[in-house]
Amino acid sequence: MGNQPDIAAGRLTDSDYAENFSDVHPPLDRKAALIEASRCYFCYDAPCIEACPTGIDIPSFIRKISTDNVRGAAQDILDENVMGGACARVCPTEVLCQEACVRNTQEHKPVQIGLLQRYATDAVMDDAAHPFQRAEPTGKRVAVVGAGPAGLSCAHRLAMHGHDVVVFEAKAKAGGLNEYGIAAYKVPEDFAHREVDFILEIGGIEIRNGQALGRDIALADLRRDYDAVFLGMGLGGVRALGLEGEDLGGVYNAVDFIADLRQSDNLASLPVGRKVVVIGGGNTAIDIAVQTKRLGAEDVTLVYRRGPEAMSATGHEQEFAQVNGVKIKHWAQPRQIRGAHDHVTDVVFEYTQLDDNGRLGGTGDAFSVPADMVFKAIGQEMLPLPQANGGSELLEMDGACIAVNDERQTSLPDVWAGGDCVAVSEDLTVAAVQDGKLAAESINRFLRS
Template sequence: MGNQPDIRAGRLPDSAYAENFSDVHPPLDRKAALVEASRCYFCYDAPCIEACPTGIDIPSFIRKIGTDNVRGAAQDIFEENILGGACARVCPTEVLCQQACVRNAQEAKPVQIGLLQRYATDAVMDSGVHPFSRAEPTGKKVAVIGAGPAGLACAHRLAMLGHAVTILEARPKAGGLNEYGIAAYKLPDAFARREVDFVLEIGGIEIRNGQALGRDFTLADLRRDYDAVFLGMGLGGVRALGLEGEDLKGVYNAVDFIAELRQSAELKALPVGRKVVVIGGGNTAIDIAVQTKRLGAEDVTLVYRRGAEAMAATHHEQEFAQTNGVKIKHWAQPHALQGRDGHIAEVVFEYTRLGADGRLEGTGETFALPADMLFKAIGQTMNPLPQANGGSEQLEMQGDRIAVGPDRRTSLPDVWAGGDCVAISEDLTVAAVQDGKLAAEAIDAFLKAGER
């Protein structure tokens, strides 16, 4: 196989796939949850609340866990974050609420807020009883584009307030990033699907799949047929390396492969290379690197153009990748893609450094890594908006994303936006949820005031 790409399925024993893609953070049982809850100081001016993008009253819900009031704890969480179950699993708590925990100053071990949040939210989601009831119908209709975290959070809050919501989703399934873009071991057991079902239990929300903006409907259509619109379509484009040979076989967009993996009914049937190279420094780069390793790749190397401290992936994620056998190489950028018989064979990198002006520059020295598969994970871009689609008004943009105000209102009076498609995006699930929630409250005020 020396000169041929070695990409094949079934590299591992059947049992290894289930083990490798099982829950990466096993949940707490009741005893462990009570012990962990007892570690909280219930600070009056709790810095953990300030560190939470959705503003969950963390000491309150932990105190309720400590008194076995799990439903009350979950109510505290869901009031601020209806996707609290997913966020408990995928949120980088190590740089948010847990980093702010005062326990760090004493024993460098914060209260495990994420696991406690999961303990409470799982109990209520598994009970089959929705924590909220819907207000009397207002007769107002709102269109939501995108059934990802921002769109779902917005839709749930609007439905709870009595408005009728139609979600238009381009993909076959709802859930957005949680369904298609998060590593399988972070959200196993069809959790994203179960959470969508949980959100829909409020009533008053209809999801129409296979509906894409600019193809099946226009923004002008929605503004005509609905009382307000929320844009939460995320980012559909992928940044290119801009190198010759990018169209070689074996060169993949990481997000596409992760989506295929997440939708695969049988992981052992998913082909993976023996030697894998990943370019990027964010969570997507970490996720694809770890998952290919867990699929059976022998040699996985992640290459990033700057140092570890500049990577978008947290230190915890970087360490997780390394403990899973991923090699991380810093200070190198892709220079050339070398193919053999139409297939990627090796990736040539150039060493980088910071120049006298503080900008990144190449050193002129290169090295090559053999590759059966190359994954690009250098960021996503927003697909060009078909703007107002026949309308006379245009959405104001900031760079390649939508400009919004503090309440997530766009330049159009009846259109709001949130999640990765807006200029103020933090590229976090929890931040997208907050965008949707803030927009829903603003839309509700707009509709009740009769601004239209």
């Protein structure tokens, strides 16, 4: 076990990096969009609308594309989902709107709704004429914590209604997971930043970066200084494995590495191991596995404790990883991270199985996988919320997350919340956007009453 770790930067040529991190789904041109739009049945009770968390009228926008009314199509999309451009790129449409498409019942090939949505929204984002008008200023001020999809969606809808919004964001850039946490090949060419600029064009929204709840701002102060508050700060913590060797060199949190990759101006400067092990079964695990492979890793093994159907990453994402050379090993859980000279050398896994009651357990049989780098991707968790009002008044929690009602209102009458920090979250960009929209409409009613 005395082998030196093989971690190096610049494993590939510049052209390899450019190709590996270019747009994974090239956009449709006009001809392809018209052909794809013609496949839609324009169903009266369209199941695709029901399957869309933001309720976009999908047949309507596709019909407009088919008549070359691309701007009208984009308006249909953006009225319900102001981040329709990002969602067209990153949402698992294959298990949402496209899975519900009636075309599946006849030819097992749904209308490519995601690509059509991107075709429409991209055209408007590049258009000088902004599709939204702000209402007359109301004089009301709302504080939004977190400039991710939930916070930006809420801020935009509130600004539309004429309220002034100040967004407090802990990081140096707005955008949340779209900026820091999603694979670079899904949102290339600085798309996340361009979408934030597009959202802010409506006016009435100020973003203050480097402002974290509990460190720089307090909920009690926001409630005092603003007419309403929306909490959309996501999940700030990363779950630990709780294993021996977890603190060895070469063991990383996947979300931190992805953030570094997304903010890098030179991918050739990012060191990557020759042998990489990823522990987890969600989208972050898939994203880090594929990206390390595309950075030049030779062997990338993703290990998950249950079967493929239990992975939170979709079947499409799992297949994408395997097509990209990632080995996925199911039914195994990590038991020990071993190392030499304070650096990881391999990970010991135990085979797992379900008992007669459906509970997961180890079999006692073990194997090891050599590793220069290990990435933990077993999920994020909510950081403990700072107490409000000196501790005499607390937000009601549901487990580790904030409890909210159907309008995303918390137990405090002037505080709403949405996105990954609430108990009803679906861990999807599109669901976070919907949370922000629902909360903004509820806040608007509250402010006008």
